[in-house]
Amino acid sequence: METKPLLVAGLLGALLLAGCAQSNDGTSSDTSTPDSFKDIQTAPDTGVIKGIVVSESITPIAGANVQLTGQKLNKTTDKDGAFVFTDLKAGTYFLKVSKLGFFTQQTSTTVVEGETDVKTLKVILPVDRTSTPFAQLYKWDGFLECGFGVGVAGGVGVNPCAVDSANSHNTQEVEVIQPISFIQIEMVWEGTQQLGSILNVGIYASGTANFVDKSGESPLTLPVTKEIFDKNKPNVTSMIQRVFTGTTDSSAFVTTLNQRFTVYTTEFHGFLPREDWTFVKNGDCRSPAECGKK
Secondary structure, eight states: OOOOHHHHHHHHHHHHHHOOTTOOOOOOOOOOOOGGGTTOOOOTTOEEEEEEEEOTTSOBOTTOEEEETTTTEEEEOOTTSEEEEEEEOSEEEEEEEEOTTBOOEEEEEEEOTTOOSOOOEEEEOOBOTTSSOEEEEEEEEEEEEEEEEEOSTTOEEEOGGGGSGGGOBOEEEEEOOSSOOEEEEEEEOOOOOTTOOOEEEEEEEETTEEEEEEEESSSEEEEEEHHHHHHHSTTOSEEEEEEEEOOOSTTOEEEEEEEEEEEEEEEEESSOBOTTOOHHHHOOOOSHHHHBOO
8 A cells, every 4th residue: 555655754643542433442422312201291190201212232312112001192202202291191001112123121110290300111023033034223413623634545534532432422332233234324413613524423443444344425335234234343242433634635634623423223034124225214114015126
């Protein structure tokens, strides 16, 4: 790989300290309150049930059906896996939670009259790997504190702030449900950088390299076939995703400062999505009937 000596010499120093565009050991977590839990209101003589549906890896599950058994009351979990029932009479309620690709779970809780700030009910849905084809969505809200990219040797990105991993949430571990048929990673952000708003998203392999990644403007879509994934990550139960400053032009110099982003990862099992489908444009895909390839 040939590069410009003076420029690369400077880059190597930074890379040794921070890692290249495909390296970082920081982790991130999103502890924000779901939108559904904000400003909950109910009648004075009634109460509330609020909860979150998650997978076995404690990842929120969107699109799950939550039913109060014995009553004609149903809710669908939002992007954060959250649901809320209001205006319920005091008493004990039984809930049935289901989604295609997961085992149905039942639980119970008690409603107290007049209370809105109630404890959040957590329901864990185990994966049913013998079920019909399904797709699973994962959402990650990340934060890139600082970085820069230079368009030489195919593009090099550096994340100096990775040393302070507590403030640079640009790495996330995502559950992988095996066997897998296809993965689509989509990243969106609001460009706020004067020297370019190009970011890079990829899946970590080893050393300092992602085995697959892509740079571009928002929204950025990275499709990953089963063949590519199995060749680099055979039979794994989780994968590391990483975000860095990206470059798309050989003469580009891009900087990133305090950049927030959201990554949507959809794993497909037993079917492939149609070529024009994206979560950002079309919304959540739960089955071949909704977004499957003809």
